[in-house]
Amino acid sequence: MSEKQISTTALAKELGLQAKHLFQSLTDAGCILRENEAWVLTNKGVEMGETMKSHPQHGTYIAWDGKIKEYLSEIGGSDKLLSAITLSKHFNISKFRINPILSELGMVQKNVKGWTVTKLGESLGGKQFEYEQTGVPYVCWDSSILTNKRLLETFQSVQGTPAEDIKEDKLPSSSNFRDKFEAKHRAADGHYVRSRAEMLIDNWLYMSEIVHAYERRLPVEEEIYCDFYLPVGKVYIEFWGLENDERYAERKKEKIKVYSKYGFNLIELVDSDIQNLDDLLPKKLLKFGIQAY
Incomplete structure (x- = not known):
């Protein structure tokens, strides 16, 4: 008994693909082509044993058997793109x-x-x-x-099974930064941060009812951490507090490169900004669609 033949849409569902992507993969493979607003088999498709069938409601369609799955696997079409x-x-x-x-x-x-x-x-x-x-x-x-x-x-x-935390940034100039500056300043929301300036930033965000994470690892291959991350607006905040330290300056340079590389939304703050957060942060946040008050 021959294996049951199914439509392209049904085949896409079995493979866990969008039908549009499967049609494109089959076209790229030379099995089908678009002709007069309809999909038809090429000579190659016919040689593979596929057929055209008719349905009283859906009209003419291409019918595939199990061999097409093996072929798609060989050419990489069945797992080329994942929805x-x-x-x-x-x-x-x-x-x-x-x-x-x-x-x-x-x-x-x-x-x-x-x-x-x-x-x-x-x-x-x-x-x-x-x-x-x-x-x-x-x-x-x-x-x-x-x-x-x-x-x-x-x-x-x-899913409730946290991955093992990575303790340090892997940027060349920051190997001892997290150990050197202990997170001992407790902010109003319970976060322990590494400086008084970071505590003031954290408190400002908390009192402004802006959800934020502290020292969130960036979702990139480079293993680095931001100072603050705001899920609404996908905004990162970096406070540069040691501008006169050569190693810190190198670390800052490398981090900025990463933010630029991936097009992340970044707000940068320095020491002179800390006493003017009420004036500066609302304006900076508004550029990314976040209203503070």
């Missing part, structure tokens, strides 16, 4: 949480409808698409995203 739904199945996380998690990591951003890839997301293999009928944007990913260290750590934390 958010595919990621949710792989990591056993609700499909409704995938894009918000990717957004928190700076890989995608929310559009009026749908999601768009960021500069960081593009560097990690994210590809931008939109649904043909609605125009709603969405992002799919290269299979390499499945081994991304920061993504894996985040999913582990979401």
